[in-house]
Every structure is written in structure tokens, then in C-alpha cells.
Amino acid sequence: MQDILDRPAPALSATATRDDLPRRFSDFATLGEALDYAARGNRGLNFHDPRGTLARPYPYSELRTDALAMAYRLIAHGVKPEDRIALIAETSPEFAALFFGTIYAGAWPVPLPLPTSFGGRDSYVDQLAVQMQSAQPKMLIYPASLEAMAPDAAKTVGAEAISWEDFGSRAAPEAPLHTASTDDIAYLQYSSGSTRFPHGVAVTHNALLNNLAAHSHGMEVVESDRCVSWLPWYHDMGLVGCFLSVVANQVSADYMKTEDFARRPLAWLDLVTRNTRAGSTSISYSPTFGYDICARRISSQTQVTERFDLTGWRLAGNGADMIRPDVMQSFVDAFHQAGFSAKAFAPSYGLAEATLAVTIMPPGEGIRVELVEESELSGEVWPGDRPQRYRAIVNCGKPCRDMSLEIRGEDGAQLPDRQIGQVWTAGPSLMHSYYRDPESTAACLQNGWLNTGDMGYLSDGYLYVVGRAKDMIIINGKNHWPQDIEWAVEQLPGFKQGDIAAFSITTPGGEESPAVLVHCRTIDEVERTKLRDAIRDKVRAITGMTCVVELVPPRSLPRTSSGKLSRAKARSLYLSGELQPYSLAA
Secondary structure: OOOHHHOOOOOOOOOOOOOOOOOOOOOOOOHHHHHHHHOOOOOEEEEEOOOOOEEEEEEHHHHHHHHHHHHHHHHHOOOOOOOEEEEEOOOOHHHHHHHHHHHHHOOEEEEEOOOOOOOHHHHHHHHHHHHHHHHOOOEEEEOHHHOOOHHHHHHOOOOEEEEHHHHHOOOOOOOOOOOOOOOOEEEEEEOOOOOOOOOEEEEEHHHHHHHHHHHHHHHOOOOOEEEEEOOOOOOHHHHHHHHHHHHHOOOOEEEOOHHHHHHOOHHHHHHHHHHHHOOOEEEEEEOHHHHHHHHHHOOOHHHHHHHOOOOOEEEEEEOOOOOOHHHHHHHHHHHHHHOOOHHHEEEEEEOHHHOOEEEEOOOOOOOOEEEEEHHHHHOOOOOOOOOOOEEEEEEOOEEOOOOEEEEEOOOOOEOOOOOOEEEEEEOOOOOOEEOOOHHHHHHHEEOOEEEEEEEEEEEOOEEEEEEEHHHOEEEOOEEEOHHHHHHHHHOOOOOOOOOEEEEEEEOOOOOEEEEEEEEOOOOOHHHHHHHHHHHHHHHHHHHOOOOEEEEEOOOOOOEOOOOOEOHHHHHHHHHHOOOOOOOOOO
16 A cells, blocks of 8 residues: 555645525624634635645634634633734734633733834834833733744733744643623724834724624624735734634635735736635725736736636725725726626725724625815815816725714814715724824713714715725825825836835925925936926825925835825834835935
């Protein structure tokens, strides 16, 4: 008989799409109860390698077994209810088991980011350190690949640091588990832009499960659905929308790591195609830039029709940044021959302070766009003989189940339809608080309503978001949106979303002025000078403003954990001198 070691390994099978277990739409008191129920069925998580090949099916039953073992290890290690356990959020079975193990132990998991390509080792250690200064965790558990960085960050707060490989090898003696209440805090979520002054969003079990139920009802989840995702688990859209939601709503999920998507973005569409050919439908979300990258990578329509079948992509969600209708149209143009339908697009709006989802476009309605005059966006009155400029604003859908929306003016009064103001929301999925920050909590939570910090308007019950209030550039008392400057530069050849960051600065003369940082890929100083002049002229022609233009090295503009441009951090790095622009020929 052939030795068993010489036999080929059996092909792996993904967890089931359909299941005899009756589906419950997150109607549980705690997240632990949600996993207990999901573990009775055959669905689960599925982890894929960089080429999209299934590497590890992970049924919910196995996740629960591993999570309980992790809970016992934590308890044996002296972890008590409400202790914070910092976890580096790699998309992996280990993180999933540790997250739920922390929940079962009654402690609070605190997902922290992986390193990015920007900033290097010291920047990453500093980022972890400031978030842990806020959370004050008892432990930091990390993948062994971060051995050279994670322990240094843990030392800054006196937390124990241990790799999850080492922690997982410890004994797991059974012990009584904490009995959680639905109003207990479940976890802390640090917002994508958390840097110098991080805000740990404390979310209760009740708020989480209410929002997860809203997901399933808003997306009208059906038996044939699977979730497909490359979104990072340290960002709310990845953690809540594509990890915790699939557990609480008993949906199988197919994952690839964020860094693998960055290298091979079309593998994302390969996973959707595989589901289509297996008779399943897919729900998959991405910020605008994810769709943009895929549309740019297509070399020919022959490649599209032979490689992809996207007819089963039932919901193609858009969120986490401003939705660009031109990019969405480019994606449709690139992939319609593979069966992708524009009506699959589901623009959404949310934020960590509301657990995640606030609005979602009803399935099948696709993207709806309104053209808004720039005078309405800036709040100024233009002369009648001046030609009007317009910006396309995308409809972000209707409030999710149990959520309410109001648009308010600067005086706090509610505004009527089609008037731009501050977006406020209320409902049971709002955060408990910013952890250990009562002043910031009181500033945004008032009488059961959350000031989102975003600007927008309502029209026939639908929300249109026009930008972040804190990103607004105010010059001579007039409001300008940085997106308008960035989009102007994108009209020049060779630029794309994420290459440009616009914000306001104070000039040496003491005046406020718009500045724009632009990735530059040429080393010729004469060409750089021409490029700077072309950018200044294009911005002036489209927006009427004269900007300070700075050319910076490629890939130097910082991004948030969700992958979107961080204007606030770009401004901070520029003003501090940490982000040095190229010098230009005299």
C-alpha cells in the first residue's frame, strides 16, 4: 500500500452556501450567542491564497471550538471581564478565534492595524503605541511575522506582547465563562484615521447586533448569498460588515488578504466568478478605489469574457469614501460583457460611531446621481451672469432599519429637503462612547443623536453626502471642497484617485490658501516645473482658486486603514516637514 505521506492531499471544499439551519437575522442578545447558533450549521469562513485558491475552509463549528479554547487560555492567563486585549487584525483563522475567544472570556477585543507601505517600521510602532495608550490593553497578541515591531509598541504601555502562535500553544483548561449582558461593551474599534488623538469607539452587543440585523434586512439576504471580501479587519467595513455580520447572519464568506488584493486585484473578481459558476450569488463591498484598480487592470475585452462571469454579483457595495460615478461607470464599461449589471451597485453610508451602516441603497436601484451647483456647495451667491459649475453627488440610499436621519444647520435647526447641512443620525446602533474620552463623546452625542461630522442633504428620503465638514477649505469666508480641487487635477493625463491631496494652509503672509500635494513620477526638473504650472492652471480654470502646488514622491501620500486618502494626515506631515516635496528648478 502506498504510504499515506506520498498520497496527494485531498482537494479542499469551501463551506456550504445553503444550509438546513433556519436563518436568524442577528436576533441574539450577545455576539457569543450568535456564534453558538451559527456553529450548529454548515456555513463558515473561507480563506484564500494570493491567487484566489482556497487555502483554509473554517466552518463556524470549528471557529467556535477554537474560540472557546482561546477563551480558556485567556482566563488561565488572568484575563478578567472588561480587560482590553489588543489583537493585530490579520485576515486569518487565528484572529477570528482570538476575537471571539476574547468575547467569550468577557474581555474586550481591540483590533489594531497591520503595517502599511507608508511610513516604515517606526511609523507603524508609533501608530500602535498611540492606539494602545488610549485602550490600555492587558495584552497585545500578534502574528509572529511582526515579532520585530509589535513588542516594542506594547512596551510603551506596559502590556504583555505574545505571538498568537505562542499563545495558541498554551494549555486551555476549561473554566467558567463570563455571562455577558446585551448592554455590555463588546469591543473597541479605532477609526481609520486614528493617529495622534485616537478615538476608541466602544460598541455594545446590542448596538452591534442591531446594526448587523439592519445589514441583512437592507441587503435582503437570500439563501444563495455568499460574502466575498478583501477589506481589512481593522476597519469597520471589513470587521463589522464582512466578518461579524456573516457570523451573526449565518452567511458563508470568501476572503483574500488586503495585501494580496493590492498585488492581484482581479483575483477578487475570480472569487465572485467562482461563486457564480457554483450557483451562488455574491455580496461584496469596496471603496471606490477598489473598482478603479480593477477597471484599470483589464488588458482586453477577450480577457473579460473568457475569465470572468459576474452575473451572480447580486450586490456590489460602495462605501468608506466619496463615491465617484465616473469610476463606477468605468467599471461597468470594463466588465459588462462579463455580465456585471450596473443595478448591482449599492451605495451606502456609515461610520464606526454608528457601529457601521447608517444608510444603504435598496437592492436593484443602482447608483443615482444628482448634479449640484457649486454655489450651493460653497454657500456663496454668484452673479447671475457667471456660468455655473456642477458636481455629481451620489445617492447613498435610505436609512437602515431603526436608524433616523436629520440634516441640521449651524444653529442646530433641522433643514428641509435639498438643503445642505450637517448629517445627524439616531438609533439603537450608535456607539456607547469614545473610550475614556467623555469630552469628545459629549461633543458628538447629544440627546440620543450623533453628529457624524459629514455634510449632506436629504431628497425624498435618500441621503446625499457632499463631504467631511473638517475637510472643508474656507478661503475669504467661502467654502470649498477638497474633492473639487483633487478632481480638477485628475483631469490631467496620468493622474488617478489617490494621487492628490488638497487642504488649506496658512501662507508666510498669514493668509489662508488652498494647497495641493500631487504624486510626481518624473525626475526631470524642467518637466516638473511644467507639470506644476499645468496643475495650477487646471485648478484655477475649474475651481476659480489659485493653489500652492507641491509635487511629492509616488506612494508618499498617507492612507487610512480602509485605503482611502487621509487629507488630515497629509496636511500634518507636510506642515511638520515629514513629507518633503520635490524641489523645483528656479
